[in-house]
Amino acid sequence: MNKKWFGVILLALLIGIAGFNLYSDRKDVTSIENIGIAVNNDKTGIEQGEKAPDFTLKTIDGKEVNLSDYEGKKVLINFWATWCPPCKAEMPHMQSFYDGEPENVEILAVNLEEKEAKVSEFVKQYELTFPILLDEEGSVGETYEVYTIPTTYLLNEDGTVNQKIIGPMDEAMMKKLIKD
Template identity: 30%
Template sequence: MNRWGAVFVILLVLGTGWIWVSRLPAEAQSVQRNAEPAIGHPAPDFALETLNGENFSLAEHRGTPVVLNFWATWCGPCQRELPSLQAASERYAGQVVIVGVDQSEPAETVQRYVDELALTFAIPMDTDNEVAHRYNVVGMPTTFFIDADGIIRSTWTGEMNSVTLAEGISTIFP
């Protein structure tokens, strides 16, 4: 087969493939992700083991507002916002639960980092990213502000500073 014949065959295959794909229903053409848990709707419940071996269940904290943050030690924006989360956990102790869900890292790595920053809030370990998938976390850090009734009132994707964190907390705590 000469060079032009090979080009023709390749174009024919590509054209046929394009026509075939264009006839598929729209839902078959793209990967569908579940919508992010919506503001005004219940936060999906979960239970994970924390870094210190305790069990953390979101449902156990009904009646108290929750700041649910997804992070990792390798994430620069996460590293920069953790001190603000720690300060909030101290400021709102007993009134707002601050939770930092770590994403699929070895416990030893996370423990060293938590010790270095002297973090005292709960650090559940999402070793298989199951909870992150349920919350449709596509970037880190991602934070959900959940009121005392378990309803998501606000979300934030990206780095928060103390001002944006306070604004989020104001949506769940007077």
């Protein structure tokens, strides 16, 4: 192939890439916005800045809890299991943090796919007093793409994802996350 055709193909490829990127950047913009009418394009998802997907789970006491009930507070959603050594190490730190009565902060500890009796025994052993939710089917863990435990999501007061932390945390780390 001669140099002329190579240049033409390269130029066409670059124009195509630029056009695709422009289209991708603009696909959420509506024509209504262009005439000055505000449109709410809140996106639900698990990425930073997105509105966290709402869910309803039962506590070990049988009470239904909705994530959306906690809007107005910062929320730590912690995914864990009783058999997980890092989760076991993290729980006393979470309890200590919770006992410090953090202002305007809630912990929701979501147990993944274990029976209520086993979770209740664990809660008693570790003397946990923050809400323990049961995700017996694992559907919430799946929605939040929890592949490693413990995994914690920090949500802002408006319910948007601030940060995802994979691995155990200690009390000092929790305080820093909430402060920042």
